[in-house]
Amino acid sequence: MERLDAIFSPKSVAVVGASTVPGKVGHDLFANILRGGYTGILYPVNPAARSVLSVKAYPTLKDIPDPVELAILVVPPKAALAVVDEAAQKGVKAVVIVSAGFREVGPEGRAIEESIAARCREAGMRLVGPNCLGVINPHPSVRMNASFSNRMPAPGHISFISQSGALCTSVLDFAAERDFGFSKFISIGNKADVDELDLLRYLHQDEDTQVIMIYLEELRRGPEFIQEVKEITSGDRPTPVLVIKSGRTVAGAQAAASHTGSLAGSEAVYEAIFKQAGILRVDSIEELFNFAGAFARKKTPLGNKVAIVTNAGGPGIVATDMTISSGLELARFREETVEALQSHLPATANLHNPVDVIGDATQDRYEKALEAVIKDQGVDGALVILTPQSMTNALETAKAIVKIDQRTQKPILCCFMGIFDVSAGVKVLQEHGLPVYRFPEHAAKAFGALYRYSSWLNRQKLAQFSLQHDKEKARLIIEAALQQNRMALTEWEGAELVRCYGFQTLPSFVASTREEAVDYAASLTFPVAMKIVSPQILHKSDAKGVRLNLASPREVAEAFDTIVANAKAYNPEAEILGVLVQKMAPSGDEVILGMTRYPVFGPLLMFGLGGIFVEVFKDVEFRMAPIGRNEARRMIRGIRGYDLLKGVRGRPEADTGVLERYLVSLSNLVLDHPEIKELDMNPVLVHPKGSGATVADVRVILEPVKGL
Template identity: 50%
Template sequence: MSNQIDAIMNPKSIAVVGASNRPGSVGLAVISNLIKGGYQGVLYPVNPKTQSVQSIKSYPSLSDIPDQIDLAVIIVPAKVVSNVLEEAGKKGVKGAVVITAGFKEVGGEGVELENKLRETAHEYGISVIGPNCLGVINNDAHIRMNASFATKMPLPGNIAFISQSGALCTSVLDYADGRHIGFSKFISFGNKADVNEIDLLNYLKDDPETDVILMYLEDISDGHKFLEVARDIAWNARKPMIALKSGRSAAGARAAASHTGSLAGSDSAYDAIFRQSGIQRVDRIDELLDYGVAFAQQPLPENNRIAIITNAGGPGIMATDAAIRTGLEIAEFSEATKEKLKRDLPPTASINNPVDVIGDATHERYEASIRHILLDENVDGAIVILTPQAMTDIVETAQVVPRAAELINKPVLCSFMGIVDVSEGIKVLEKNGFPNYAFPEQAVRAMASMVRYSDHMKYGDRDYVHYDVNEEAVREIIRTKLKDRDSSYLTQQEANVILKHYGFPVLPSKLITDVKQIPDAGKEIGYPVVMKIMSPDIVHKFDAGGVILKIHSDEEARQAYEKILENARAYKADAKIEGVLMEKMAGKGIEVILGAFKDPKFGPMVMFGLGGTFVEVMKDVSFRLAPMWKLSAERMIKTTKSYKLLQGVRGNPPSDIEAIQDCILRLSQLVTEHPEIAELDMNPLIVYPEGQGCSVADSRILLKK
């Protein structure tokens, strides 16, 4: 597909079908943009109603053009687009951009028209971007193609932008122009009837003009393919990617039989995909461009130790607070650096981080401070803040930033605060490749994004772990349970059998269906025990009074057995009761939850987080797509707030995090090999101190065909 997209992005000849001289028409905008943008190939307007468009000879149809056409830009009514595509196919056209709207986005007949468009494109082997898109822009000096109806050609740069929304593209172009941000490629792909975001990422991976990829997405066509391509871009091509994905709303969360299902909102899969592929996710357009320009123009930081240089105390404190919030560390300068700062700064200046060079700072004072600080081995990057004061030489200060940072491979982001007074200084910074942000917090967030990406690229085992398990035994259990039904809920007793086959640390247990079984079961398991109702109709056992803990004798067990049955019948009179499970009482540890569910679009997903009965209230959970790397398992644990508890707090020892990681990877393998598992909970998974493992204290599984 990459070679076919090249026909769209690097055409030697373009036919604009629907080109027009009519003021205000899309046909006029597209042909004018191609001319004004300086397109380096040959243009062929196609319009049967006129002899020329913008002084270029026009042809009645594609078939009438005597030469080879690489790309057709189509701007005709939706009902005739497929006819034009068919004509293009017969002429040997390799690529098409369908700007026309009125397809699946309007429903009804539009869906049928889009299906026909797709069929025609596939029949003739034409790669199609669109329909319902703004168009495409290639800023390569050898092409200079603006095949869109945007208002202007963007500045050249090393950032590629792809978007499902055409209207958003025009806003981004305008905003970027105001901030002097350039693009290598700018692609609006609309309804993605043929070429989708995965195809475009694959193309941009090998594009020599692109170093950073920004994207606006409304959905992802194939989660696993997207993940595969994005990982290739991140780890092999080493190109940072930043995404704005709309639709974070939890409105898509569904009623579910498990904690995992209820916690997995509509956006969980997308968060997981982005995390696993190394993509930075943002919530706003300004963040998308803030981060993108930092990645495009500055080197990555080695670590998170940041220095702040300012001529005003307040903004320095604001930047410090923002740095701490976003996980950055305020660097501790070496004594040698402090001595140099003390020598070159006035006595009233602060030589500690943040460095306050005082309001009357000259550019010489800034230059010395920046240079000394960047040369300090304890500093990984710097943020330079300037507030415009009467004595501030703004342009000269902007000029010293690149000079002070010369030959030092550390990122420097600036915040020359304001708009009017600092405008000339900002131009100098941007000309020299130093991003500027209106406020310090923006610069800090951009630096934090670079640190996260740098950290993501450094460590971890990027291999899949495969355990020796009894896959066939589990397959037979599932086959039996779904033999005569579409779905089946497995109680803990049944779920534990499956978990045992995959090597999970399941506690000893016995199903009691008669009080006479209690003495032998108690002897076999050993007290203390916990007893639980086993019923496919009672999912949340605590709510039904179906769990009794800390049972120390046969007599207590008999009483618990009767009480649990009584509570269960009172809770749901018609519940099918299989018995009461007697289970070894787990030792003291931290309760976490491990779960999985089958996303309808992306397949199996694994969840980890703080467990127990309040899991749905706390919502301290993290999701990943299965199968997953060992690295993904490590990081999904670390991204939860409960990770601090697992590290050991208030005199408690560190927990066995390696045991949790092992269970996560086993679960990833289980749900990958058995797609019939629709939902699965292990809650709680009791985690013991480091080196002592963990235990599955409760479990449930929902199977679906």
């Protein structure tokens, strides 16, 4: 942590590459530190200048007579390599490389960047960048604007991490317009050393930081990131983390050999990571600020019941609509609340939610209405909407809201519509830290985010399953296929594999002749199903290699011949291992369990409605392995079709408990056996509660793992 202190609160800073020419990055960055009122000691380093902006310059870092904690480099890549060596000899604690021309330009730049990172690690120096905007700490005790943005933000309690330097300047402009303050502000560029996780750890311990905002382009850590950030967002000192992720609409599939692979993509990975880590994703910079302002209050609702107090019907209706679409509900007032409202409001006022105090409302009417609803035990928070009308006193109304806010732990969010007529009131609300928005939909969405975070903080935690698996048998099944250079298990092998991990499958047999098929079918209870078995035919239905509900030996014999003929016509080169004869599954709701493996991040698990519905509705949830029982439950309850599993219109409730166990078992299976590249169980037939679930079809794709 001390080394990161040297980045944010250094006692001395040297700018290597400080220029005497205005407009050059080295000049402007140095000028920003100087003019920002930096409280430490500042040294320009420039072998060709005696001074920079009237401050004595030094030829090299080594020539500075006093200790230097932070060195900021604005020099070309090859020169940066030499300066880093100097910094190590000088005992510098941290380095920020603003310059570009490293990994982002090609192999040569990447090699220099990696060499610099290695030398910094060896010397114990932390490195920010390269290719970054810099670092800003507006706190009065530091006042360091070590960036090439000439705007020093106001001090505040929100920290911002960005991978994009260009976006930082836009964010600073946006913040200035809203009089928005920051605790720490950092651009991390190429992340050669210091990355998001390092900064999240640091800022979580920072007493000046109450909310962390991130602009993210990519992560380079997976399971470790999830586990540590989960502790940050919900541990002993929870810190809300809001992220805006670039490239949301680019969700190209990594693979198409399975349903999971075709539905998954980089976006599915990030969505899973954010959900598991308790990170709230936002859609825009404006939303980032809207939510951060609400979170900085450190008040989260215990439930989703909201009261709306307004002096205009239209905005109240808009707020109501957005409240419901944000996962909230309008609170139903208790009888004593309605009586209190009735005693204070005119006869024309609406006493039920949303409360309309009428356009001529003074501050007293707002105060009495807000006081009444916020005391209601069925209300978890309030939205107060004010539109400027002839009798409106925005300033005094704001003071009344502040007074009530100071007496309650329930969040109160405000919407003062208009600009000039309400500016005095807005200023009072902002000075007291109350979130205030221009439009009611912004306030409603921010309240929805508060509720989602509250649900994360207060989530129930079930005891984990105690599961026993036959890892050795599973290993032998996989090894046997790989030794034959087969990258796909047959359905029969797949069923054997998942049985090792506690999945219930259907009785089945691979018949190599029609006689074997008839004999085995006769040993089962008709009807039966039959499917082609071929390593080269993964999608059996496409090859017309599936027949269901066969009710007699004659139908089985005919089906055998037809399936084999269809498979040969579909792919003449395919190796036909036989036909799988399988007991027809008992009826149940069809779901899918799947996995596809990603470099760096590992196995991405999928759950959703199965059968033909998976491709049609794409109603699926993703999580990164490993998962436990609680995450499995959240996956199941996260799909839009969860109500179908709960039982509707006379349908019995499905056995979702066994699905939780299956998802944890799937997580264990793919972690135990890294050779499994993709896996689908589709459909899995979920029977009524207490009756379990049956895997009707399994598809497994393998890939040899180097070094194993």
